[in-house]
Amino acid sequence: MDAALTEEINRLTSLGLHRRCVEGALERVAALTLEINRLKKTRNAVICAHVYQTPDIILGIGDLVGDSYKLADDCRKTAADEIVFCGVHFMAETAKILNPDRKVYVPSKNAGCSLSEAITAADVRALKAEHPGLPVVTYINTSADVKAESDCIVTSANAEKILRKMYAEHDKVIFIPDRFMGANLAKALGKTPGKDIILWKGTCVVHEHFKPELIDVYRKKHPGLVALAHAECPSELIRAVDFMGGTGDMMRYVENSNAAAFLLVTECGFGELAKLRFPDKNFIAMCRLCPYMKSITLESVLALLKDPAPEEVTVPPLIAARAKVAIDKMFELAA
Ligand code: SF4
Known part of the structure; x- marks a missing residue:
């Protein structure tokens, strides 16, 4: 060889x-x-x-x-x-x-990405016309066109922090496109969907299908299990787990915990990586594959x-310039 x-x-x-x-x-x-x-x-x-x-x-x-x-x-x-x-x-x-x-x-x-495909720039313009003056806070899982219509981009790693800062200046915000993540963030911030936060109807095809009733089944089978779920999961699922966050938060949690077992409720690649990074920890599979990834x-x-x-991926310069303003706002507020 x-x-x-x-x-x-x-x-x-x-x-x-x-x-x-x-x-x-x-x-x-x-x-x-x-x-x-x-x-x-x-x-x-x-x-x-x-x-x-x-x-x-x-x-x-x-x-x-x-x-x-x-x-x-x-x-x-x-x-x-x-x-x-x-x-x-x-x-x-x-x-x-x-x-x-x-x-x-x-x-x-x-x-x-099903979330990115759930909303268009025209949809955002219509939302802004319906709710004039409200800032548009947009999950990064969106097209450049949608980002260009937004005030600030967020990721699952910084959405809660940035929304807190937004609420210091505004009573109400528009959050797009993930309705589950929006509802989960609203709960964490003590806000009411429809009243304090306007949501869109987008969902992630991977995270929307996890069944909350299975969490208890796993807990009974694996005493001492800690369940971690991605913020794109439905609220009923999030209520059944111990920790909600982005993948970076979940990896840090695993690294710093001595739990007997970890149930990672997210895309399967993340669990595979966690197993390779922490071969001595015990992981229980409850994952789904993202066909796009x-x-x-x-x-x-x-x-x-x-x-x-x-x-090659291209973005028209005018759209890129407007989207960059919203992305830069994220880096500023997440710092
Ligand atoms: S897991 Fe796949 S479909 Fe879901 S948000 Fe990520 S890229 Fe989009």
């Missing part, structure tokens, strides 16, 4: 990736990661990997790894000429808005690096 391939297999093994590969699969993964990492250097490209990607992408080729907020923040500081975004399209648009002089690519045409594979990243032009 080629010495470089052997070295790559050893590197992936040291990261724990052999534990998720069937017989012979690690060699195939290593051949792909080796070629991708070589091409990445040649092109001076950086690979952003969202925590919902598979571990072979996150650990094998990812340079910047994290949730939407961390990736958006990290992208601003990269010196690379090109950004390959292993995440969904709205995240790559955000990277492009923050890095107008760099080429940004997504290695899949199917990397959409999982449309990206090592093969699609390699194909992109060989011929990136068809996958």
Whole structure:
């Protein structure tokens, strides 16, 4: 076997990736990661990997790894000429808005998002006309067009903090597009949907389907279990768990807790990553796959690096400039 391939297999093994590969699969993964990492250097490209990607992408080729907020923040500081975004399209648009002089690519045409697709710029303009004077606080899972109509962007990592600051200046806000996250935040802030916070009807196809009654089943089966759920889950589910937050918050919670077992109620890639990061902790599976995130594979990243032009992400300059004002407001208020 080629010495470089052997070295790559050893590197992936040291990261724990052999534990998720069937017989012979690690060699195939290593051949792909080796070629991708070589091409990445040649092109001076950086690979952003969202925590919902598979571990072979996150650990094998990812340079910047994290949730939407961390990736958006990290992208601003990269010196690379090109950004390959292993995440969904709205995240790559955000990277492009923050890095107008760099080429940004997504290695899949199917990397959409049900939340992002739930609302258009025209919908936001209609909401603003219906509720004149209210600030529009927008979850980052939206298109650049929608961000351009917004006053401030938030992520699950900073939404509560930013909304508190918004409420210091306003009695009422518009929060789009996730109705479950909006309702969960309203509860945490002591606000009433419809009265203090205007919500939209968007949902995440992954998080909306978790069943709250299953949490008790798991608790009975695994004494000492701590249940953590993403803020995009319905309120009945959130009432049944011990902790609600974004993926960054959930990872920190796991790191700092000695609980007997962790139930991670979110996309499956996050649980896989947690298991590799904390091999001595006990994780119970209650997860669902995001079809958009999982449309990206090592093969699609390699194909992109060989011929990136068809996958370039662009944002019209006027839209980008307006969206950037709302994104910058997030960085200011989240600081
Ligand atoms: S998990 Fe949900 S919110 Fe995240 S990209 Fe998939 S559909 Fe969108």
